[in-house]
Amino acid sequence: xxxxxxxxxxxxxxxxxxxxxxxxxxxxxxxxxxxxxxxxxxxxxxxxxxxxxxxxxxxxxxxxxxxxxxxxxxxxxxxxxxxxxxxxxxxxxxxxxxxxxxx
Numbered sequence: 001x002x003x004x005x006x007x008x009x010x011x012x013x014x015x016x017x018x019x020x021x022x023x024x025x026x027x028x029x030x031x032x033x034x035x036x037x038x039x040x041x042x043x044x045x046x047x048x049x050x051x052x053x054x055x056x057x058x059x060x061x062x063x064x065x066x067x068x069x070x071x072x073x074x075x076x077x078x079x080x081x082x083x084x085x086x087x088x089x090x091x092x093x094x095x096x097x098x099x100x101x102x103x
Contacts, residue, residue, distance in 0.1 A: 014081035058084045
């Protein structure tokens, strides 16, 4: 999902995937896109599932309490996508430094 070219990950792809995870776990209909986690009757187990899937796919840590801050799905997806881009950029810089040290 993450684009490993020099420009880094594509934010819109990440956002769409996070939205898919959110919809899948919470069983949302498309017309509910503006609903928050709590409005969708999200519970702790749902928060754990969402956080776990995001961490597995993007390597981005998600504290489950973030889901209870009552962001709507698109806001939450944007926050995670921005974090994923930051993590990818830091990993890229680290890899470049390691490659220079090995050369």
